[in-house]
Amino acid sequence: MPENENNRLKRGQAKLQEVDAEAATNVMLGLTDVAPDIATYIEEFAFGDIYSRSGLDLKQREMITVTSLLTQGDTAAQLAVHINGCLNVGLTKQEVVESFIQCLPYVGFPKVLNAVAVAKRVFASRK
Amino acid sequence: MPENENNRLKRGQAKLQEVDAEAATNVMLGLTDVAPDIATYIEEFAFGDIYSRSGLDLKQREMITVTSLLTQGDTAAQLAVHINGCLNVGLTKQEVVESFIQCLPYVGFPKVLNAVAVAKRVFASRK
Amino acid sequence: MPENENNRLKRGQAKLQEVDAEAATNVMLGLTDVAPDIATYIEEFAFGDIYSRSGLDLKQREMITVTSLLTQGDTAAQLAVHINGCLNVGLTKQEVVESFIQCLPYVGFPKVLNAVAVAKRVFASRK
Amino acid sequence: MPENENNRLKRGQAKLQEVDAEAATNVMLGLTDVAPDIATYIEEFAFGDIYSRSGLDLKQREMITVTSLLTQGDTAAQLAVHINGCLNVGLTKQEVVESFIQCLPYVGFPKVLNAVAVAKRVFASRK
Amino acid sequence: MPENENNRLKRGQAKLQEVDAEAATNVMLGLTDVAPDIATYIEEFAFGDIYSRSGLDLKQREMITVTSLLTQGDTAAQLAVHINGCLNVGLTKQEVVESFIQCLPYVGFPKVLNAVAVAKRVFASRK
Amino acid sequence: MPENENNRLKRGQAKLQEVDAEAATNVMLGLTDVAPDIATYIEEFAFGDIYSRSGLDLKQREMITVTSLLTQGDTAAQLAVHINGCLNVGLTKQEVVESFIQCLPYVGFPKVLNAVAVAKRVFASRK
Numbered sequence: 001m002p003e004n005e006n007n008r009l010k011r012g013q014a015k016l017q018e019v020d021a022e023a024a025t026n027v028m029l030g031l032t033d034v035a036p037d038i039a040t041y042i043e044e045f046a047f048g049d050i051y052s053r054s055g056l057d058l059k060q061r062e063m064i065t066v067t068s069l070l071t072q073g074d075t076a077a078q079l080a081v082h083i084n085g086c087l088n089v090g091l092t093k094q095e096v097v098e099s100f101i102q103c104l105p106y107v108g109f110p111k112v113l114n115a116v117a118v119a120k121r122v123f124a125s126r127k
Numbered sequence: 128m129p130e131n132e133n134n135r136l137k138r139g140q141a142k143l144q145e146v147d148a149e150a151a152t153n154v155m156l157g158l159t160d161v162a163p164d165i166a167t168y169i170e171e172f173a174f175g176d177i178y179s180r181s182g183l184d185l186k187q188r189e190m191i192t193v194t195s196l197l198t199q200g201d202t203a204a205q206l207a208v209h210i211n212g213c214l215n216v217g218l219t220k221q222e223v224v225e226s227f228i229q230c231l232p233y234v235g236f237p238k239v240l241n242a243v244a245v246a247k248r249v250f251a252s253r254k
Numbered sequence: 255m256p257e258n259e260n261n262r263l264k265r266g267q268a269k270l271q272e273v274d275a276e277a278a279t280n281v282m283l284g285l286t287d288v289a290p291d292i293a294t295y296i297e298e299f300a301f302g303d304i305y306s307r308s309g310l311d312l313k314q315r316e317m318i319t320v321t322s323l324l325t326q327g328d329t330a331a332q333l334a335v336h337i338n339g340c341l342n343v344g345l346t347k348q349e350v351v352e353s354f355i356q357c358l359p360y361v362g363f364p365k366v367l368n369a370v371a372v373a374k375r376v377f378a379s380r381k
Numbered sequence: 382m383p384e385n386e387n388n389r390l391k392r393g394q395a396k397l398q399e400v401d402a403e404a405a406t407n408v409m410l411g412l413t414d415v416a417p418d419i420a421t422y423i424e425e426f427a428f429g430d431i432y433s434r435s436g437l438d439l440k441q442r443e444m445i446t447v448t449s450l451l452t453q454g455d456t457a458a459q460l461a462v463h464i465n466g467c468l469n470v471g472l473t474k475q476e477v478v479e480s481f482i483q484c485l486p487y488v489g490f491p492k493v494l495n496a497v498a499v500a501k502r503v504f505a506s507r508k
Numbered sequence: 509m510p511e512n513e514n515n516r517l518k519r520g521q522a523k524l525q526e527v528d529a530e531a532a533t534n535v536m537l538g539l540t541d542v543a544p545d546i547a548t549y550i551e552e553f554a555f556g557d558i559y560s561r562s563g564l565d566l567k568q569r570e571m572i573t574v575t576s577l578l579t580q581g582d583t584a585a586q587l588a589v590h591i592n593g594c595l596n597v598g599l600t601k602q603e604v605v606e607s608f609i610q611c612l613p614y615v616g617f618p619k620v621l622n623a624v625a626v627a628k629r630v631f632a633s634r635k
Numbered sequence: 636m637p638e639n640e641n642n643r644l645k646r647g648q649a650k651l652q653e654v655d656a657e658a659a660t661n662v663m664l665g666l667t668d669v670a671p672d673i674a675t676y677i678e679e680f681a682f683g684d685i686y687s688r689s690g691l692d693l694k695q696r697e698m699i700t701v702t703s704l705l706t707q708g709d710t711a712a713q714l715a716v717h718i719n720g721c722l723n724v725g726l727t728k729q730e731v732v733e734s735f736i737q738c739l740p741y742v743g744f745p746k747v748l749n750a751v752a753v754a755k756r757v758f759a760s761r762k
Contacts, residue, residue, distance in 0.1 A: 005259065033502050035482065035497050038494070041299075041485065045299050050229060053225070055221055056225045058192065063187065068195075069233060070195075071198040071199055072198055072492075073710075074454035074492075075495075077498075093154070097669060098183045101672065102192065103191065103195050104676065105169075107615070108616040110704065116666065133526075157625070162609065164688075165621070165624065168612065168617075199581065200328035200329075228292060235484075235488045236486050236487065237326065237331075237487060238328075241331070243289050243310075247284075265488045307479070309475055310479045322449075322452045322487040325448070325449045327580065328581065332612065353437065355546060356446065359423075359744050360449040362740055362741045364580065364583045364741060366546065368583075371585075375544065412751065416735070419739070424740065426557070430553070452710065453745065454708055454709065455708035553740065563729055564733045564737060569737050576741040580742070602690055612685055612706060
């Protein structure tokens with residue numbers, strides 16, 4: 001059944017707040033002047049379509065997200081958002097770090113060390 | 128307490144069989160003539176040290192592994208091993224595909240399509 | 255003004271056919287059994303949202319797409335689709351090859367050679 | 382007909398100034414003490430050979446360049462030079478941002494967001 | 509002192525033969541119909557300029573080259589050429605495999621395994 | 636013959652100091668609070684197993700390491716450690732820069748420029 005576009009947007013905005021809270025608002029605001037459509041696509045597609053799917057819970061989805069960001073490299077800003085996201089949805093700090101350690105045989109030490117450095121800053125900021 | 132090296136090796140070999148079964152044996156055999164030490168490091172470090180850790184269960188570890196492989200690209204051989212590994216440790220085919228879909232906003236469609244193509248072949252081979 | 259979802263899908267399906275023709279149908283069919291939702295997202299988001307935008311014409315969009323695929327690596331299947339796409343929307347074979355040559359100072363020779371190899375096969379198949 | 386090396390160098394230096402102006406001078410100066418030959422190769426090969434080719438105009442070449450830089454990741458310094466380059470050769474700010482948006486289905490949101498962040502700084506600096 | 513272009517080309521062709529022998533000829537031939545200029549740039553820039561430099565010997569240069577190819581991924585064709593190149597310039601099979609093992613802490617197992625698989629085929633072809 | 640784990644650790648700690656000296660201590664300290672096991676794995680696996688191998692000397696190993704780091708991208712922190720490591724084990728500044736230049740045909744200019752920028756800072760810090 002065809003869906004009204006406003007539903008995707010509203011569902012996405014709600015899901016984005018549920019996962020990424022304050023950090024999400026900052027990313028969206030930073031796009032307002034230069035590329036507001038990208039903010040809309042994040043809300044509609046990334047969160048309205050993908051994050052809202054059933055089949056995996058939010059802890060699994062955020063664990064997958066930080067793993068993909070770690071593996072890509074050059075994602076410090078997004079890792080900060082989503083490490084916070086991991087903690088927001090109920091993963092523990094130990095589970096976040098353990099996910100990074102699991103990547104060691106698959107990406108080597110540099111990318112894991114870079115992600116751990118971001119995690120340190122996020123953990124410190126949440127005290 | 129310092130550990131005997133043979134324990135790491137034995138623990139790793141057992142864990143490798145638990146996760147990757149037959150596919151693991153093939154990878155190890157392929158290394159025998161040209162780089163047997165790499166096979167030892169896989170058993171001792173990847174499985175004896177990392178996969179044997181507590182903190183995350185094997186379903187989570189394999190989900191992280193296939194996510195990292197998908198994101199790297201050019202990992203069809205290893206994706207085949209670890210998609211089988213996902214199913215061996217109790218994830219469903221739907222959970223594997225859902226993990227790939229979760230990557231869409233973070234890596235785009237090409238890498239996800241490549242991983243899905245490998246999953247298709249693995250699923251067909253297990254019927 | 256909120257849009258009916260079926261419009262995005264229909265617009266995307268039409269745009270996908272306009273750019274990628276037969277090759278697109280094959281990609282979609284390959285997803286039917288294992289991940290039909292990904293096919294829907296390609297039609298709705300990649301083509302219904304992104305490719306349907308104004309601001310750049312289809313020649314520019316396909317030139318950008320093959321550049322990104324070349325740079326990522328491990329995208330032979332998608333490069334085949336989109337090199338065909340380049341020619342479908344009116345770029346010449348020389349313009350496609352020239353786009354790859356432009357990448358040389360930015361990615362080096364291996365990735366450019368890999369893309370040229372795919373172009374050779376595509377050009378031969380269109381005679 | 383064999384060409385005199387000084388022609389490649391002079392042609393490259395002129396083309397580099399045409400595209401990248403002041404930003405180019407800074408990159409070259411930064412290399413003087415540690416790796417002056419790399420500066421020469423940029424002038425001779427990247428600009429004397431590649432950018433001076435016919436077949437694509439400078440707008441197309443810069444569009445391809447920023448696409449490849451965005452897709453690689455960890456290229457903030459070079460993106461700054463070449464987003465300026467895009468504007469110097471006559472692309473508009475909207476066309477630059479639209480090129481980044483076109484990459485979304487192929488690389489996902491993180492790399493596009495990183496490039497947009499650089500574009501924001503470049504646009505602000507040109508006011 | 510400005511150099512005659514034909515010198516760069518001739519020097520590069522000679523150096524390419526010295527390092528990559530028969531494999532090089534095949535790469536060049538494959539480019540003749542679709543992108544002959546890329547073959548010229550490989551001969552002039554990659555081999556006439558870079559490989560002909562002093563400061564490192566050919567063993568070091570080929571060791572660096574296969575390391576970079578391994579790390580990039582999706583470079584099986586080029587790895588085959590340059591693993592042969594390593595052996596052509598006097599590195600042993602053990603030194604080639606040892607270079608791959610050295611990469612393990614920096615890239616993880618998948619990329620190293622992919623390179624070892626290519627080395628196996630090259631070693632077998634040279635018996 | 637099975638080895639006592641404490642031997643791997645001690646051997647690795649000694650090798651790490653030999654190659655990376657002070658920089659290594661800083662990396663290890665940074666891990667103490669958040670992920671001390673990663674520090675142990677670096678000492679045991681990266682240095683106790685891999686760097687302690689015969690077959691290549693430390694100059695070759697560090698040359699391979701900085702090449703892999705350059706090629707990966709987003710490794711400025713690790714490049715700083717290992718460019719220092721190159722100099723610590725007896726490579727000259729010219730040999731380090733020459734290794735980066737050798738990568739130009741294989742990765743293009745951006746990654747090489749990024750590595751050269753790190754080298755500049757390291758060289759200045761060692762005066």
